[in-house]
Amino acid sequence: MKIGELSRATGTNIETIRYYERIGLLPAPDRTAANYRSYGDAHRSRLSFVRHSRDLGFTIEEIRSLLDLSDDPARDCGEADRIATAHLEQVQAKIAQLTLLRDELARIVGRCRGGVAADCRVIEALGDHRHCESPH
Amino acid sequence: MKIGELSRATGTNIETIRYYERIGLLPAPDRTAANYRSYGDAHRSRLSFVRHSRDLGFTIEEIRSLLDLSDDPARDCGEADRIATAHLEQVQAKIAQLTLLRDELARIVGRCRGGVAADCRVIEALGDHRHCESPH
DNA sequence: TATGCACCCTGTAGCAACTACAGGGTCAAG
DNA sequence: CTTGACCCTGTAGTTGCTACAGGGTGCATA
Numbered sequence: 001m002k003i004g005e006l007s008r009a010t011g012t013n014i015e016t017i018r019y020y021e022r023i024g025l026l027p028a029p030d031r032t033a034a035n036y037r038s039y040g041d042a043h044r045s046r047l048s049f050v051r052h053s054r055d056l057g058f059t060i061e062e063i064r065s066l067l068d069l070s071d072d073p074a075r076d077c078g079e080a081d082r083i084a085t086a087h088l089e090q091v092q093a094k095i096a097q098l099t100l101l102r103d104e105l106a107r108i109v110g111r112c113r114g115g116v117a118a119d120c121r122v123i124e125a126l127g128d129h130r131h132c133e134s135p136h
Numbered sequence: 137m138k139i140g141e142l143s144r145a146t147g148t149n150i151e152t153i154r155y156y157e158r159i160g161l162l163p164a165p166d167r168t169a170a171n172y173r174s175y176g177d178a179h180r181s182r183l184s185f186v187r188h189s190r191d192l193g194f195t196i197e198e199i200r201s202l203l204d205l206s207d208d209p210a211r212d213c214g215e216a217d218r219i220a221t222a223h224l225e226q227v228q229a230k231i232a233q234l235t236l237l238r239d240e241l242a243r244i245v246g247r248c249r250g251g252v253a254a255d256c257r258v259i260e261a262l263g264d265h266r267h268c269e270s271p272h
Numbered sequence: 273t274a275t276g277c278a279c280c281c282t283g284t285a286g287c288a289a290c291t292a293c294a295g296g297g298t299c300a301a302g
Numbered sequence: 303c304t305t306g307a308c309c310c311t312g313t314a315g316t317t318g319c320t321a322c323a324g325g326g327t328g329c330a331t332a
Binding site for chain 2: 080
């Protein structure tokens, strides 16, 4: 299939597919006589893997490691689990941080009583960290 | 005060302070005879405002709007509230998205039973979106 | 007086993970 | 034979910094 089809099949931007090839995440496919990229099923499933992992928030480097693992079926699976577990912990940390931030923002937003900027509680709260209840 | 003092006073990297000046977020300060930047209290509180807003996740452009507002004390405060509210909604959306993602990751991680990559449930789950329970 | 060191300056390039052109080639339909 | 959809390469832009390179300044110490 040509790049446009692969793009539609995987929901990936054409430019992104070429980008992945450039950085070595996808192997360079064969070319047609007209120098068009020609992909097979292996490419499509590899790209699906990449996109799905990206959707789950893995970085390109993490995905590279995961792909290396799956390219070498004899290797120990524990490494994949370590990568995924570390990533899960990062996501949990991010959620915790955003939750603090949300609470702080909600407090700030709730203070607006209208009026002019000079008396604005929102602007005041943003300017002075001491109005905060939690660290962020 | 010189840039190093301002940096320590606000917990901001020196390069970041110069960056904020370059993009017009901080006004260019006076210079000493040796061409060193010389800051006053107004600069420090403006920079604190910027840092605090960044810590709360506001973008540079949002901060620019908030600063414009606070520079013009007669303006309606509602605009600041709108910016903060919109930002709060984005944070909430992000938390919701990350929570789905965390649940999915937790499911995937939990499937590892050791063994070799060829049988790896983690890699399998990453390759195939159909293993997922929720959209992301 | 020399020299070492901390500090300051400008300008440019790098990071992640794309995205968006500019400027061209290819191919099938009408 | 031209229109339009597709493809190609290469480069530059995005956000919010951070990290140099290559220089100047200012003060204390030997």
